[in-house]
Amino acid sequence: MPRVAIIGAGVVGLSTALCIKLQHPSLGLTIIADRFLEDTTSDGAGGLFRPDDRFVLGVDLSTLRKWSQTSFEHFNNIIFSNIGAEAGIAQVSGYQLFNEPRPDPSYQNIIYNFRHLSKDELATFPDHYKYGYFTTTLYVDTRRYMKYLTKILAEKQVTFVQKKINSIEELVDSYDIVVNCTGYGARELCRDELIHPIRGQMIRVRAPWIKHFYYTDDNCYMIPNYDTIVLGGTRQVDNDNTQVDLNDKEGIWQRCLRLCPSLAQAEILWHWAGLRPNREPIRVETETIKHDNKQLFIVHNYGHGGNGISLSWGTAVDATRLFSSYLNAISTADKQLSSKL
Numbered sequence: 001m002p003r004v005a006i007i008g009a010g011v012v013g014l015s016t017a018l019c020i021k022l023q024h025p026s027l028g029l030t031i032i033a034d035r036f037l038e039d040t041t042s043d044g045a046g047g048l049f050r051p052d053d054r055f056v057l058g059v060d061l062s063t064l065r066k067w068s069q070t071s072f073e074h075f076n077n078i079i080f081s082n083i084g085a086e087a088g089i090a091q092v093s094g095y096q097l098f099n100e101p102r103p104d105p106s107y108q109n110i111i112y113n114f115r116h117l118s119k120d121e122l123a124t125f126p127d128h129y130k131y132g133y134f135t136t137t138l139y140v141d142t143r144r145y146m147k148y149l150t151k152i153l154a155e156k157q158v159t160f161v162q163k164k165i166n167s168i169e170e171l172v173d174s175y176d177i178v179v180n181c182t183g184y185g186a187r188e189l190c191r192d193e194l195i196h197p198i199r200g201q202m203i204r205v206r207a208p209w210i211k212h213f214y215y216t217d218d219n220c221y222m223i224p225n226y227d228t229i230v231l232g233g234t235r236q237v238d239n240d241n242t243q244v245d246l247n248d249k250e251g252i253w254q255r256c257l258r259l260c261p262s263l264a265q266a267e268i269l270w271h272w273a274g275l276r277p278n279r280e281p282i283r284v285e286t287e288t289i290k291h292d293n294k295q296l297f298i299v300h301n302y303g304h305g306g307n308g309i310s311l312s313w314g315t316a317v318d319a320t321r322l323f324s325s326y327l328n329a330i331s332t333a334d335k336q337l338s339s340k341l
């Protein structure tokens with residue numbers, strides 16, 4: 001049996017591990033990461049399914065549609081099963097509001113109920129946005145979803161190891177195939193200059209009367225999750241500060257309050273800042289490295305930017321396809337070797 005490690009325990013690493021395990025149940029898998037669950041970027045994300053082509057650059061539209069569709073179907077299957085609540089995934093409808101016109105999003109035929117807002121509807125919002133649309137999509141409460149994925153993986157005998165990997169080469173003695181899902185960590189691990197941080201800050205509140213999501217083009221969003229509402233946000237390119245910034249905190253609060261004054265009654269739970277691991281394009285590809293006369297097969301799956309939750313299952317399926325072709329190549333080579341013996 002080939003020895004397999006997945007590096008990274010964010011939503012991308014856990015999804016890819018599960019996808020591989022479902023495809024190859026007898027394979028032993030080890031997930032190695034220096035951060036798990038609430039210490040990952042994935043844990044803090046807003047989790048709205050909104051894979052906007054304006055923010056997924058360098059990926060051709062048909063691939064983006066395939067990743068989006070595959071993910072959406074996966075999440076929908078969970079919603080309409082008996083594990084929807086445990087996994088923290090549910091349908092949510094809401095409004096996207098703009099001051100400038102913009103093309104309809106590429107995912108409009110994947111989600112439900114896409115329609116443009118009438119003038120009367122737009123006028124109901126305090127800031128009188130000029131354009132907008134309504135959609136029914138879904139949210140993934142990643143705090144719950146990651147716990148759910150971790151539980152399923154543990155039940156399937158996947159091993160978890162907490163460790164920082166300083167170079168991929170250090171794994172050649174211990175593993176035959178490595179799946180690299182290190183998110184922003186790939187910048188250092190793979191010396192990948194194409195990956196950039198886009199910093200985002202948010203406030204989690206309890207405001208159970210807010211049932212819709214709102215997204216505006218002037219840095220204001222509200223996303224209902226399982227039992228909290230996520231208020232954002234900021235989008236600061238090449239800023240890698242994960243500390244909560246007081247000015248950002250105040251800016252987010254004031255923008256959200258202007259759109260939804262009833263938030264004044266909300267209970268503030270916590271503040272959070274994280275780095276969207278942005279890469280043009282998202283890297284889903286293979287690489288083979290040689291070190292000390294040994295060969296290591298690598299499947300990369302990282303760089304999902306602000307859409308890592310939305311696209312996690314779709315890219316995991318593609319990474320698993322690449323993984324399976326490596327596995328076939330290894331087993332064919334083994335058979336050829338034994339026939340020569």
Ligand SMILES: Cc1cc2nc3c(=O)[nH]c(=O)nc-3n(C[C@H](O)[C@H](O)[C@H](O)COP(=O)(O)OP(=O)(O)OC[C@H]3O[C@@H](n4cnc5c(N)ncnc54)[C@H](O)[C@@H]3O)c2cc1C
Binds near residue numbers: 008011044276
């Ligand atoms: C403010 C904000 C809001 C967001 N909102 C949304 C949203 O609404 N919808 C959406 O789809 N996406 C959203 N995102 C984006 C989403 O959070 C990311 O795209 C996603 O979490 C990336 O997942 P990941 O698994 O690649 O990375 P991570 O969650 O960062 O996980 C990386 C893993 O790799 C490990 N690792 C890295 N380097 C090493 C190393 N050298 N050795 C060992 N382990 C290593 C880490 O420990 C970690 O376990 C948001 C992001 C932010 C910051």
